[in-house]
Every structure is written in C-alpha cells, then in structure tokens.
Amino acid sequence: MSGQSTYQPRSRFMQWMEARLPVMGLVHSSFVAYPTPRNLNYWWTFGGILSFMLVVQIVTGIVLVMHFTPHVDMAFNSVEHIMRDVNYGWLLRYLHSNGASMFFLACYIHMFRGMYYGSYKEPREVLWILGVIIYLLMMATGFMGYVLPWGQMSFWAATVITNLFSAIPIVGDPVVTWLWGGYAVGNPTLQRFFSLHYLLPFAIAGVVVLHVWALHVVGQNNPTGIEPTSDKDTLPFTPYATVKDAFFLAMFAIVFAWFVFYIPNYLGHPDNYIPANPGVTPVHIVPEWYYLPFYAILRAIPNKLLGVIALFSSIAILAFLPWLDTSRVKSANYRPLYRQFFWLFVIVCVGLGWLGSKPAEGGYVIASRLLTAWYFLHFIVVLPLLGFIEKPRALPMSISESVLKGKGAAALLAAIVLAGLAGFARPATAAEQVAPPRVNWSFAGPFGNYDRAQLQRGFKIYREICQSCHSLSLLSLRNLGETGGPDFSPPQVASIAAEYKVKDGPNDQGEMFERAGRPADRFPAPFPNEQAARAANGGALPPDLSVIAKARGYERGFPWFVIDAVTQFQEHGPDYIVAVLTGYADPPANFKLAAGAAYNRYFPGNAIGMPKPLSDGIVTYTDGTPQTADQYAKDVTAFLMWAAEPHLEARKRIGFQTMIFLIVLAGLLYFIKKKVWSHLHDHA
C-alpha cells in the first residue's frame, strides 16, 4: 500500500535534483499518486483539518510570542497589550485562543470517527497509538497555553492540575515543588510553562509526521472497514481527496471564523479576565471545555489517589483499544450491537463533559460516578465481549461494490458534538443569582457598532462618578481619540488628558513630580496602591474597570447557552453591570447586611461593598439625553464595554468580510469537487 514513486521529472534540472534528493518523488507519492479508498466520506477530512489547525496554532503562536511577556507581573497586561495596541493583535490572539478549541473539536471528531469505523485495528495499531500520543501532547500543550494569560482561571488551573501529581505516594510533594520551581505556582512555573508551550507543538508536529508516515504505510481505513483489493477500489489522492479535503476545510473555517469574529469569548470564562490572585479562588473553577469529561472522572472518585489514577487511565486506556476490541470486523456499519454501544459511549462522553462543568455536589456526583463506571466498562467489558457475542452483518466483497450508508448517523454525531461543545461552554455559577434583564445594545449582533454619543456620555459618568474609586489602568488617554471608540478629536483628547495629574520623574534632582497628563499616558489610578484603595473603601477593593465588561457574566442555563452561540448573544457582562448599577434596594426583612454593605438584587450574595453610585440628575448631559440613573448605567456600561473590547467594530467588520470570502471559497470548492467526482461517477 505504500505509495510507489511513479514520479517522472520533466525538466533536466529536476531530473538532476531527483537523482540526488528525491523530495518531489516523495511528495508525489505521498500526496498525489497516493491511493485512497474511493468510498471515504467527509469524516475522513478531519486529518487534513487537524494539520491545518496545527499550522494555524504554530503561526499565530509564534507571532504572539513576539509581544507576550512571560512574567507574573506582566503576563496579563501584555496579553491586553496584544489585544489593544499591537496591530491586529486582537485577531491573532482570538485566532489562537479559539484555534485551540477548534483543534480539539476536530481532534475529537477524528477520534470518534476512528472508533466508529474501527480504524485502530490491525494493521493500524501503531497509527492509532501515535494518535493517542499526539492527543496527550495536545492536552499538555493546551493546558500550559491556558496558564499563560495569567488570569484567575489560568492560575487556578495551574494549581489544580499540578496538584494532581501530589497524589503520588511518598514523592508526590517533592514532585509538585519541582514542577512549580517554588512553594506555590509562581513566576518560575509561568516561565517554564511558557518554554514548554513553545516546544511541545513542534514535538506534536514531529509525531504527526510519524502518524502520517504510518498512515501511508498501512493505507487509510474506509467506511466498509475492508481493505482495498484492486485498483478499482482506490483513487489517487490528488485530485480526488485533495478537493474534498479543501472543500470541507473551508466549511470548517466558517465555523472557526464564527467563533473568532462573533463570539470570541464564548468558549472562555469571564474569570480569566481577572488577573491571577493567589489569595482568592473563583467560586467555580472549571477547565476548558475539552478537558471537562476527564475533570468529571477525577471528581467522581472520592479518593484523591484513585481519582488521579482514574483520570490518567481514562486517557491511557485509549492506547489499548486495538487489543480491547476483539471483533474482527472494523466498521460499525456492519456491527449492529457495537454501533449502539458506540453511540452510547459518545453520549457518555458528552454527558461527562456536561457534568464536569457542574458543581461537584448532589445528583451531579452520582451521575458522574455512573457515567465514569460506564466509560471504563465500555473498554474493559463491552468491547472484549462484543467480539464474541455479536453477529456481524455480511461484509461487501470489495469497496467498489459497497454502498454508502450512515449519513443520518453522521448528522447525529455532528449535532451531539456541537451541542456538547456549546453545553460545556458556560459552567454553572451561583444558583441564587438572579438573571439580569436584557438591554438592547447598539454593539450587539454581527453588525453592531458603538454609539459614539453614548460612549462620550459614558466617559463623562466614569470621569465624574466611577473614577474617584475605580482605576482604568489598561487604557491610555489617547485611546479616547482612536477610531472605533468615543472618537474625541485630537484637541479634545489633549485637553481631557491635561486635566489629569500624572506622576512623573525622577527629575534632575532625583525627585518625583506631578505634571499635566498627555495623550500617551495611562489613565492615572485614584489610589497609589491596593492597600490605600482598601483603606479608603472600608476594606473592599474597587476593581479595575479596564476589562470588567468581559470579566463579569452570568449563567444563561439550558437551552439558552446553545442558542446564544447561534444568535451571537455576547452581552452577559454589560447586562450584568447595568443590573448591578441599578439593582440597589432595601434588604428583605430577614436579610442580615454587614456594616458598610448595601443590598443589591443582582450582586452574587446580594451584599455589595459599593454604595449606590448613580441616582437621577447627578450628571448633566448636554445633548438632551434623559438624566436618569437607568440611562447613566447604560451609558457608562457601553463605555466600559468599549474599554474592554476597543476593537469590536474592526472585529465585526473584518468578520463580515472573512465570512463572505469563506462562503465564496467554499462554494467554488464545492463545484470543483462536484466536477472532479462527477467524471468518476459517469465511468465507475
């Protein structure tokens, strides 16, 4: 089955070259003449899609590293620097962060396809095991990448995952200390994760080469699971598989672009827009969606060591799949029983993922245990037994004779995977929290834009009310004049800037001094340090407002979070902020309010440290907008949304162009694919 080199160089130079370094011959035999089974369906295009995603991740990653600073004091801000200041930095970073999710999505489809069609069976055991190794490397890489932005979720993910190793008897603690390079997760941890996060993708690329090599030795499996017997059963890779792969890659890119341009934070977690704080763990910490099933397995076991063992075995067991499955028939299309168990297994995996996003309490734990048990039973009991019990359907004599089936199943798989993906996205938050009312935002939806006048009014509120306690440390005064924002004119920006007092120095006498602000300055903070801010605010720290609109949210619950991915509802944060700003009320009779706190209907726990900030008429509008607390709240929130996402307008504009482009490209590729293959259907 290995590609035989039929490549005949035409030019004299290429003949000379080929006799010395037969690269073209290798390419030709691997990607042109390479025979592929003629009955491959679209599930076989995910190998190509995965290669594409690996390239996307490496390219965007290399670029991000040019601007990222791996240091605990600077990592978070340097990511924000990328998002705000670097040319197209927001695009590159959203491509990379969503690219990781797309990479795993494609990987899971690829793996389930292998399981459904028995692609791990003889002679493809090594091919499969190499795939499991790639998957393991991907998990390590993805985890370490998630740590780099050094938000709250980054920090606590690093803490929890490294602590898994503390379960090892005797040497556990020294091992964890060694992993950290300190007595807790800290700067040495961040720096080594950064180093390894850069290294591992190249290790993945190396194993991918082996994976493809192994594939080209044994040849591709196919939906019938029987090996090609004659030339009639196969087609040359180019053009047949190439156009098919290209078409489906374009389709996949549309999904990718949807996430990047329209719902870039959908798969992330608001808490990761809060800088890492070693003193406070977020109430619900959850890993990225692609680790959730394993997280559920970990939490299902009440014993620390056994939980960790279960977690690692659930991945390791995949490597033994070729020998656990005793049936000699590969494709589930001909295995009526296995087929049902396969789908049950898919549902169990998705279910575990859903449970992983839920708090570890009550019924969720029981359900996690049941599903975990089934996960292992599937491998250890069901698969070995099925080979003996099951009576497979008659296999076709050859591939060319077979008829394609299973399209319904394919659609079902897609639906389940997508629903699962969406389901993982938003983990539960405190149940007692009341959902904020929806606000109509001008910046919502695929064509949403900021309302300039509203941003200017919102800035006025910030300046006259919020600024006395809240910093806006990631923004510079010059941002007020940049396109896509409040759009103040340069003289306006200069005069606004001049009203701020900025600390500068030291001067020639070695002293710090105050001067009028300049557009290039950052917004000065109201307090010199955290302690001063706390002291002035009764012990509570007024949070920085730079990314607050992305750092807050609320749970939408099923089925809304699925619908949100389609309707592009992304304004959880702004809705929540408006609700909190206007949600002050008298506490119910039985509610004990701590001294200095106020009652707020929408704040988690209801006791908020911030006194009611807005009331009717406290800020004067000159453009005739009603001077109500409601209006103030909306205006300042719109301003804060811009502060958190200053390139939203460019994102949506470029997103629209990209979508049009991809749809045209996919359409053209579809017609090419039809042309190329129609020729075949005529004569086959």
Next chain:
Amino acid sequence: MSSAGPTRRDFLFVATGAVGAIGAAATLVPLIAQMNPDSSTVAAGAPIEVDLAPITQGQAIKVFWRGKPIYIEHRSKSEIEAARNVDVASLPDPQADQARVKAGHDQWLVVIGICTHLGCIPIARQGDFGGFFCPCHGSHYDTSGRIRQGPAPANLAIPPYAFLSDSKIRIG
C-alpha cells in the same frame, strides 16, 4: 458532461485559484502588520520639548527621541567658523553648515547621534575635525556633523525640530 468540461472546469479552477490567492494575501496582512510599531510605541514617539538654557557654550547634551540619541551642541564661535570655512563642494556629502542649523540660532547644532555607516554612536568633540568621531570603524565628522573622513557615506542626520523660543526646542 465531459464534453462541456474543459472550459467550464478551467474557469472554475482559475476562479478558485484567484480567490485562494486573495485569501492568502489577506492573511499575510495581519501577520506582517503586527511587526510594525504598535500604537503604544507610536504614541510614545510623540514630539518632546528640550530646554536649552542650562547648556553652556562648548557643552553638548544627549537626549532620546523615538529611541534615538539626539546630540544638542552649543557651539563656540570658532567651531562655527571651522564649519563654515570649508569648500562645500569638496565634501563627501556636500552641504553648507547654514543648511544644517536654524537661521538665527547658528550656535545650536541638533543632530541624530547615529553614525551613517552602520549605526554606532559617535563620540562628541573628538576626531580629526573636532566634531564627532565614531570608534566603530573610524568615521570623522566635523563641527557641523558632516562626514569628512572614514567609511560613513553621509552627514549625521538632522531630526525634525523647531525653536519654540530662543531657549526651547521641540523635537519631532
């Protein structure tokens, strides 16, 4: 099908190739643009003001603008004369001293202190012509910052600047 094939199919291939090429080119835009100065760097490159009052005759100071060292020299009478008593046409990079300073402020020489050879920083008031001497490969500049001897091809560059008053300039 195949009889109508060739032209239709060719068109399809060409169109797809063209669209793909546009996509590839568009993808390169952000990848290239990200290496240009980001907006914080651009903002930090705004003009600066320098007070000349403390600089006595015969003294030179170095300030930084956009990461480049700028020499500001308060030249003496004899230095100005030395710079002007030269046959301009005989210079490697002919330029009159008058063209390198602001009229009425002839004593002030403001140059970017980067050797035009390969970018080292020349030392002020050194070398055979009393102006600048670049130790890297031995370029000599005169009191007007013009190249006189050595491998550098051009005179020291003049940054954009203007006098706000007799004792204050804005660079940039």
